Amino acid sequence: MGLEYSVPENVVITTRLDEVVNWARKNSLFQYPFVTACCGMEYMATASARYDMARFGAEIPRFSPRQADVMWVVGTVNHKLAPYLKRIYEQIAEPKWVISFGVCASTGGFYDNYATVQGIDKIIPVDVYIPGCPPRPEQVLDGLVKLQEKIELEPWRKYAYEEKKRSRDQAAGPDENPLFQRVK
């Protein structure tokens, strides 16, 4: 990038810790793809060479939730599948984010019936919704950048256990505290 030659050698840069942590977090998002339907093809197209999601630091899909940071819920989730989605979400270590990919995951889509969950936000908290049936890769990358912008502005200790415990103890009721909603 040329940065190495534009600053003098042995230079010390001072910055704020939260900016460094959030910068590192947003540029190394390990993904867990939870792919259930046709949106998966668009996810693969976005991840492969032409659109190249790796440019944004979301390089490697990890097929173990314990190694992942961001969960992509790609496709329709029905009520039979809902407990497994919730369990996999709970297995991801903090900090974790969820992207809802396509209208079926976001709202249920045109499956307005008994079998389909009307949006995965009824089961797990969602950070970014990407509309489309299926969304184009440009939309997907836009959603990823939106998540990066969100991470950049977050308080960096938000996901620590002590922080959650403290805000949970201070809160008057669980409904008033968004952090409690997240761990609930």
Place this chain on the structure above:
Amino acid sequence: MAKKLIDLVQTKFADAVVHSHSRLGNDTIVLHREHLVSVMEFLRDDPATKMNFLRDITAVDYHHRVPRFDVVYVLYSMEHKHMLIVRVQLNEEDIDIPSVSQLWGCAGWLEREVYDMYGMNFTNHPDLRRVLLYEEFEGHPLRKDYATQASQPRVELLKPERDSVEEFFHYVKDKDQATGSRAAE
């Protein structure tokens, strides 16, 4: 060819056939429930019919008709290249029907799906369980009196699935709000 299969069954099993037709080119016979297995076995084994492929088993809910249900068997012969549709009519109160899983191996799976969606009780079936839905699901969703939006969540939901009760009852035209079943109009 159109009437050949129907005539064959009608001459062989005169008292088994309720009626028959060839509407839209689909040869169809409607059978009494008691004769289903014997007629199916004949259709599979007879050299003139040789129905060695059971394409599908499904059901139809006519809801306000008496008898209410039809169970539909779609038979095909790989050798003679002909197809026959066999139907059995069932009343709502008595939905027992003999299983044909000893005649075709795939019938066990197809009958489980019909049981799952319509609640038919296939007697002599080796393993009659739900195949698509989860075990704790109550009711049979492809019946016309099951409300299409009446979901049965397995996990605790963070918020209600639909914004308002009015939205839900827009689809449920029944006074019985507990079951959400659709009223007879």
